[in-house]
Amino acid sequence: MRELKTIVTTAGRPDDVSMALAAFACQELGAAFEPRNKRSVRKISQELQAHVIVAGKNRFEYYAYGAQEPFFFHPNSAAFRLKRVARGEAEPFLEAAQLQLGDSVLDCTLGLAADAMLAAYTVGEAGRVVGLEANPNVAFIVRQGMQAYDTSELPLTACMRHIEIIQSEAVRYLKTLPDNAFDVVYMDPMFEKVIEEANNFQALRLAGEHVTLTDEWVYEAKRVAKKRVVLKAHFRSEWFATYGFQQHERITAKFHYGVLEV
Known part of the structure; x- marks a missing residue:
């Protein structure tokens, strides 16, 4: 085809x-x-x-061809999640990633960049957050959206501007990097299972690249990460056990985070 x-x-x-x-x-x-x-x-x-x-x-x-609804950039869940973090409340992604001020983060599956924005808030101006997006159209929409999104909400705007977006497939980009290039490597292959309630991701699901976790991806992520690799997956996913991730279970959540210390 x-x-x-x-x-x-x-x-x-x-x-x-x-x-x-x-x-x-x-x-x-x-x-x-x-x-x-x-x-x-x-x-x-x-x-x-x-x-x-x-x-x-x-x-x-x-x-995307055949889509009924458009994909466009919006802060999605990042806005209220950032407000919770600013109030000192727990955030599962940050608990898994254990980011510190000045850390570098590679988000292999950027999507709408909600997790990347949380990472940018936590690592601060001294840190670095790079987001990879395989689909060139999605990368363009998110890059332009984060540069132009009209919001007076801080720190949301600053977090958007701090993320470097690179249009590349994850494994291909990881292979270009030296060992220990980033403190944390994050992977969220969101298409492993579809969550019926996640209607806000339907346009992205149709527009984005459908990816699955592979031995090569995990190997390269472990090589590039200096501190840890973080995986987000369906709570019933076999990936956690298959690749040795310590699964952070959450009773009411359908997605869990897993951590590989390196």
């Missing part, structure tokens, strides 16, 4: 701003521009057999 192309269009009634944003997206993604001409995004996608990036007045949206 041939790989589908990506094209860029505008909102229904484009103005100069959306046309400029569309031109920017075309340049960044190496994609062709398609005039809207009063067509629905779905019709354009079907006619051209393509994924569609829509340059709107306030944000970019990504319609």
Whole structure:
């Protein structure tokens, strides 16, 4: 099956701003521009057999081929999770990662970057957070969204700006790194099992790359991590036992974190 192309269009009634944003997206993604001409995004996608990036007045949206709803950047759960952390409340991801001020973190599966934002808050300006996203369209949407998202909420804005986004498949990028390059390596292959209640991830699930944990991925993560590797997976996942992760069980949660000390 041939790989589908990506094209860029505008909102229904484009103005100069959306046309400029569309031109920017075309340049960044190496994609062709398609005039809207009063067509629905779905019709354009079907006619051209393509994924569609829509340059709107306030944000970019990504319609993966066949998707009914767009993928776009929003802080998701990060906003209220950051508020809880700022109040001194426990946060399962941070308890597993045990991050310290100045630490470096590699998030192998960035998604909407909620965990990466928590990491950025914890490691501070002296630390470093790098997020990997395999799908170039998703990487573009999240990168642009975090740069442009209009929020007066601090520390949320500062955390967004502190994350470096690299468009790359995880194992491929890990192989380019020397041993002990990051203090913590984090992996969240979210597509192992689908949680019915997680409706807010449906657009990402359709837009993103479906990945699974492999021996090679775990090996490279352990090599690159200086302190620990952290895995997020379904609570019934066999990955914890298979790869030797210490599973942090949470009675009411359907996803657990696992830790490999290195």
